[in-house]
Amino acid sequence: MRLEACGGLWGQLLPRPRRTLLGQRVENWVLMVREQYITTTEGTHIERPGNQSVCKIGIYGWRKRCLYLFVLLLLVILLVNFALTIWILKVMWFFPTGMGHLRVIKDGLRLEGESEFLFPLYAKEIRSRMDTSLLLQSTQNVTLNARNSEGEVTSRLKVGPKMVDVQSQQFQINNKDGKPLFTVDEKEVVIGVDKLRVTGPEGALFEHSVETPLVRADPFEDLRLEAPTRSLSMDAPKGVYIKAHAGKIEGLSQMDIIFHSSDGMLVLDAETLLLPKLADGTWSPAGSSQSLYEICVCPGGKLYLSVADVDTTCHENSHVCL
Template structure:
C-alpha cells in the first residue's frame, strides 16, 4: 500500500508535493507466505484423512446410536446377537439366551465357571473339558422343575431323590462297599440277579429280609455255603413244595425201602440229612451222617 500525503490548498496558493514519497508494505510475502500456505494445506490433508478414517471405523465396527455391531445397549442391559469372542474375562450378573435359541459357551480347550466370595476366594468351580466334566464344590445337587432334589452329592453321602433308580448297563451296578435300600426290584420281564464274583454276598435287615418272585423262581447259588440266619425269630419257607434234592441219605430201613418215605433230620451243627421213615423216628440210627 502507498501512503500519500495531501495538504489542503486555497485559491491562489501553490500545492507543494514532496519530492520523495514513502511506500510501506503490510502483509506476508515471500517464503513466509509460501510456508503458511503449505502448513494450511497440510492441516487440511490431515483433517480429511482423520475424517475418512473415522468414517471407515464407524462403518467397519457398525457403530449406531443403539450400540456397536451385534451389541446393542438396552434399558435392562446389553443385547448380543450372533457369535462373539471374548479375549479377556467377562463379568456379568446374569447371562441369558433368547427365548427361541439355546445358550452356547464354546472353547477349544475347556470352559470354566467360577463362583467367588467377597474375599475373591473360589467357592465353587465347574470345568467342562474335552475328556471330563469336573465340579469342585462342597455339595453338588440336581433339582427337578418343581424344585425337588433328584441327585445330591457331598463329602459324606450320595442321595438319589426319584422314586426309582434304574441301571441300564449290561454289567448292572457295582458297589465296592455296602448299599442300603428298602427295595431292590428288576424291570418287568427281566430277572433280578445279586452276585459277588470273588467275595461273599450278605443281606441284613433289623426286622427281616423278604425275597419274593411273583412270576418265576428264586435261586441261591454259592461256591461255599449258603447261610440263612434269624436271630430272634423263625426261618419260614412258605411254598407248596420245598425240594432239597442234594441232601445226604442214611441207610434206608425196611419201611423206608418199601414205601419210599423219608424224614428230615438235623445234626447238632445244623446239617440236614434224610432218614428212612418208620413208625418211630430213625434219625438216631442214621446219625453217622453227621460225623
C-alpha cells in the same frame, strides 16, 4: 508528515481510551484545523524528502504464502480425520444402541450371532434367547469359575476334550421344579429320581454297601444279585422281603447260604417243600418199604433224611452229623 501519517494509522489500529467531553472538543478542533490547512495548500507543491518511508500494516510475501499453506494443510487433515471417523464407525458397526452384534438393552447387553472372547468374561448371568440354545465352544476346553469376595476360586467346572472335571464342595442336578435329582458331596451320593435304570450288559458294580428300599428288574427280565469273589449280605431292621410274581427265586452259592433271624423264626410256607440233596441215613427197620422219611437235624444245624418209623430214627443215623 511521516510521523503524522504513521501516527494516524497506528492511532486508528490501537484501541483508544475513553474520551471525555473536553477531549472530544479538542479532537474536533484538530480535525477542523487540518481540513483548513489542506484546503489552503491544495494548489501548492511541497518537496518531500527523498528518504520517505511508508508504514505498511499486514502480512505480505513468503509469510502470507506459508500462512495459506498451513491453513490448507489443516483443512486437509480435518477432512482426512472426518473420513477416517466415518469409515471406523461403518466398519465397527457403531449404532446408537450398541456396536456390531452387541446391543444395549434395559436388562443388560444382548449379543447376536457368534462371538469370540480372547480374555476372561465376567458376568452375573448368561442366557440365550427364548427360541435358541446357548452354545459355549472352544478348541481346548471351557472353564467356568466361581469366586468369592476375595477373588479365590470356590467352584470350578472344566469341560475338556476327554473329561468333565467339577471341583466343588457339592455337585447337584435339579429338575425344572427345583427338586434335586443327583447330589454328590464328600460323604455320600444321593439319587433323588423315582427310578434308577442301569442299562449296561453287566449291570451296576458296587464296591461297598448299597442302601435302597427296593431293587426291581424290568418287566419280563430277570433280577440277579451276584458277588463273584465275596459274600452277598442283605440286612434290614424289619426283614428282607423277596418276591417273584411270575417265575422262581433261585439262590446259588459256592459255599453256604445262611438265613439268620435274631428275634423270631424262619417260616417256609409252600405247598411243596423239596430238599433233593439231603444226606440219607443207612439204617432202616426190617420190612420197611422206605417210602417215608423224616428230616433230622444235627447239633450243628445240618439236615439229613432218615427212614421214618413209629418212633424217630434220627439217633440211629446220627453218625451223619460226625
